[in-house]
Amino acid sequence: MHVCEDGPSRSGGGDPPSPRRSTQAERRERTRNALLESAARGLSRYGYSNLVLEQVARQAGYTRGALYHQFKDKQDLALAALQWVLDTWDQEVGRQVEQESDPVAALLTLARAHTVFCRRDIARVAIALRLEFSGQDHPIAHEVEKGYQALTGTCVDFVEAGREAGSIPDGPPVRDVALAYIGAIEGTSIALAGQVPQDAALVAAAAAGALGLDPRAMYPSYAAAPKETHS
Amino acid sequence: MHVCEDGPSRSGGGDPPSPRRSTQAERRERTRNALLESAARGLSRYGYSNLVLEQVARQAGYTRGALYHQFKDKQDLALAALQWVLDTWDQEVGRQVEQESDPVAALLTLARAHTVFCRRDIARVAIALRLEFSGQDHPIAHEVEKGYQALTGTCVDFVEAGREAGSIPDGPPVRDVALAYIGAIEGTSIALAGQVPQDAALVAAAAAGALGLDPRAMYPSYAAAPKETHS
């Protein structure tokens, strides 16, 4: 967002059709974002069918009129909210993962960053929509599955790279391991929502377990434990 | 159920007011079970709000009339279906866990048995209801939370016992570990639904990770994975 404030007054010299600053568009964007965030919270809390647009709009400080002015219908709003959450996820989680070179480090960073991401109310949007629409021929189902498939693809690549590098042991098919890894992260992140200090370490431990890695090597909390060398 | 079949024909001699076999109650029970199973599948697939009673009854071979004759309203049906699932879980999973003496063995048995339990359509009932009602003051929410708290209590006890026995390493608070363990099992079980051969081992691995145990010690798949005609 390369905006500064309002009150443009760019009354300088030669200015072609340069809108000094589109106050209209800015206003529109603001309310749109407020509606999207409210919708995302509502979806995460109540799911799609239980989501009442009156409450969504009210919680954002508007009425249903504003909502129907920006979005075609309820489904359109849900899709936009989902996209908004996925974008936020990419910014906050994907960005960190990209900076890791080692595949195992990337997977564990993803687990921890996702846990932090889940500390908000927005976190259960994806799983809620998936539970409600999975297996149906519905645009929302398709969008959610697309997101999951992208994530799965990334994880499959990391697991494969880790196995080739020898840092992830052989075992079940790579795809199944990746699915288990994702499921473990999601499940533990939701189960531990709010347990702020310990959540990241435990999610990483569960993720490590799905990958076949010793979880005690992951975080300092377990470092003090007696070295239980396996047979 | 101590029933045999229908067609009694107990036309022997002296028969006092012995109802040959309560055909009415039996009939009622049959349709009740059919409706409960249908409702459980529906809840697992669509959630509560998306659950249409017309479909529930139809899928069981009845109409909404039969449903409203047996259950007070939709909420009553959902509560009964939830109870039905929990009872089934106790029979199929809890029974096996009780027979384990070692706490770690019990926890891993629970993980594997739960995975097998989840291979049906009934499995997502609990998490679906929890997602839809958590944080609300609703009877369904209370019932679901009661079930989760019972499970959590059991797992907390096992983790404590395991730590005292030295088979589970020290680390985060016991309760957090138990929550992570349960979340890992749920998440992986759902994510791997259908991957019949490998699911149990991977769920056990994720659960082991949450507990701080080396997952490779858990299942033979990782012990000897030499072949693997990976493409």
Added chain:
DNA sequence: GTCCTCACATACATGCATGTACGTATCTTA
């Protein structure tokens, strides 16, 4: 300043699922 457009609010219409009242057939008791 006039006109137009856009952002948003308000009021109305529609649909759909729930819940209820009532009708019918089967079983039970005498």
Added chain:
DNA sequence: TAAGATACGTACATGCATGTATGTGAGGAC
């Protein structure tokens, strides 16, 4: 067999949320 109860089907009423049409006031172009 007759009378009552019970299991279930059918038809109607209600509520609630969505979607649409219409109104109002604040920008922006001239």
